[in-house]
Amino acid sequence: MAQSQAAARQAGAEVQVRPEPVPAKETDASEIPELPKEAELSAYRLMLLIRRFEEKAGQLYGMGLIGGFCHLYIGQEAVVVGMQMAAIEGDQIVTGYRDHGHMLATGMEPKRVMAELTGRRSGYSKGKGGSMHMFSKEKKFYGGHGIVGAPVPIGTGLAFADKYRDNGNVSVTYFGDGAANQGQVYESFNMAKLWHLPVVYVIENNQYGMGTSVKRASATTELCRRGLSFDIPGVQVDGMDVRAVKAAGDRALRHARDGNGPMILEMLTYRYRGHSMSDPAKYRAREEVQRMRSEHDPIEQVGRRLQEKGWASEEELKDIDKEIRRIVNEAAEFAQQDAEPDPSELWTDIYAGA
Ligand SMILES: Cc1ncc(C[n+]2csc(CCOP(=O)(O)OP(=O)(O)O)c2C)c(N)n1
Numbered sequence: 001m002a003q004s005q006a007a008a009r010q011a012g013a014e015v016q017v018r019p020e021p022v023p024a025k026e027t028d029a030s031e032i033p034e035l036p037k038e039a040e041l042s043a044y045r046l047m048l049l050i051r052r053f054e055e056k057a058g059q060l061y062g063m064g065l066i067g068g069f070c071h072l073y074i075g076q077e078a079v080v081v082g083m084q085m086a087a088i089e090g091d092q093i094v095t096g097y098r099d100h101g102h103m104l105a106t107g108m109e110p111k112r113v114m115a116e117l118t119g120r121r122s123g124y125s126k127g128k129g130g131s132m133h134m135f136s137k138e139k140k141f142y143g144g145h146g147i148v149g150a151p152v153p154i155g156t157g158l159a160f161a162d163k164y165r166d167n168g169n170v171s172v173t174y175f176g177d178g179a180a181n182q183g184q185v186y187e188s189f190n191m192a193k194l195w196h197l198p199v200v201y202v203i204e205n206n207q208y209g210m211g212t213s214v215k216r217a218s219a220t221t222e223l224c225r226r227g228l229s230f231d232i233p234g235v236q237v238d239g240m241d242v243r244a245v246k247a248a249g250d251r252a253l254r255h256a257r258d259g260n261g262p263m264i265l266e267m268l269t270y271r272y273r274g275h276s277m278s279d280p281a282k283y284r285a286r287e288e289v290q291r292m293r294s295e296h297d298p299i300e301q302v303g304r305r306l307q308e309k310g311w312a313s314e315e316e317l318k319d320i321d322k323e324i325r326r327i328v329n330e331a332a333e334f335a336q337q338d339a340e341p342d343p344s345e346l347w348t349d350i351y352a353g354a
Pocket residue numbers: 098146147148149175176177178179180206208209210211275
């Protein structure tokens with residue numbers, strides 16, 4: 001990670017990058033606006049739901065109940081929760097394969113997401129999609145994509161549809177630091193700027209791709225600057241602080257909604273687990289993971305603030321956790337009891353060429 005990024009994370013700062021090629025400038029951490037009590041509490045609940053859901057998914061995977069790939073979002077919860085707090089009804093979401101958190105944040109049902117993971121008929125894709133391939137038109141969640149970089153042209157297309165329909169909505173398009181080096185990303189950036197499409201590109205920079213770090217794989221590591229050639233403004237955000245994410249999300253969504261075209265938010269975040277369930281994670285030190293968990297955990301940050309402000313006692317936070325564990329256990333129970341798809345389903349929802 002570049003020096004200035006490391007410093008920005010430490011300061012909890014947001015770094016504003018304008019289209020002109022100037023070095024990123026750090027702002028004061030005290031500029032991050034506080035959230036009111038209800039917003040802090042709901043952020044806490046939703047991040048905890050994602051965390052407990054993912055822990056359970058990891059367990060079920062270990063028990064052999066989930067087949068195929070499974071990429072956990074643990075550590076990155078503040079990104080999607082903060083963005084979702086900034087979004088309004090009708091804004092669409094599209095992301096890659098690390099997608100369970102995004103689904104839960106849009107309000108998709110935990111038990112139907114879990115049932116899809118276990119390949120059961122009540123899953124969002126009738127048990128035929130699995131972890132990386134779920135959709136909900138109702139919740140404006142457009143996947144779930146296994147191909148690195150694929151969400152970018154899709155999200156840009158969603159924004160084109162919004163512009164065409166003049167409906168005031170924005171497409172929130174997520175992709176990773178690894179994906180940021182893909183060609184399709186820049187073709188999309190060009191079209192988005194050319195046509196002033198209402199899209200916010202959220203780069204979840206968790207510092208690693210599948211088996212290597214951003215530093216080793218990217219010629220430039222300040223990913224918020226990747227739109228410079230297209231005059232797309234970019235901002236670097238402390239993606240471990242849900243308040244900073246929400247504030248940056250508010251500004252970027254307004255920018256896009258007001259007809260100013262695309263914007264890039266680079267979220268500095270971190271995944272605690274391996275890339276997928278089968279990753280020995282030899283590319284990083286255990287101490288690094290430990291340090292991020294103990295010093296920057298997005299959920300603990302909110303929990304601490306809630307207690308310091310007298311908005312929730314330790315007891316009350318434990319009760320929230322109990323309630324969430326109950327929801328997740330019920331989802332896991334459902335996902336094990338539900339029937340598998342009927343064999344006749346083999347021939348439905350598939351593309352049949354001529
Ligand atoms: C086009 C394509 N190339 C390679 C892969 C294999 N692959 C899956 S995830 C991944 C790394 C992507 O890293 P990043 O974008 O940082 O996302 P993260 O896993 O960190 O969330 C790779 C290379 C793929 N799925 N698709």
